[in-house]
Amino acid sequence: MVSKVKCHTCSTMVVWDSSSPFRPFCTERCKLIDLGDWAAENHRIADNPVIDSALSEAYLAELEQEMIKQDNSFFKE
Template sequence: MPTIVKCPSCQASVPWVAASEFRPFCSKRCQLIDLGQWANEENRVPAGKNNDAETSMQIDIEDIEALLSDHPDEFFK
């Protein structure tokens, strides 16, 4: 029986096997969603600079996909 992990994005059960290409995510979509959240946090302005609370750094899924296809190996090290 394979180890089952929970998808960090949607909490779905994902078997930890080679066939689960995006583990621990259930799908590429969830992987990108999680990556997008991480990127948004990284880009959040430091505390003390409140004048543009409306973030202008919305990361687009398409951009992330482009990034991933540019550097797939670097990214998953």
């Protein structure tokens, strides 16, 4: 069975195999249009949620204590 997907740019159906060198895009042009959209930040991967600063400080203090226990010279005077 031949698998087909829609081109992410123009929605043309593309055969998903080695005969389609630009898959999942139908042409190099569509691939470059999509790349340009990423470069212009029109597409984004969602950021991490806002970090609670109090929790972050507690975590950093915990890491610092762990490093001191490991006799790390970074924290010695």
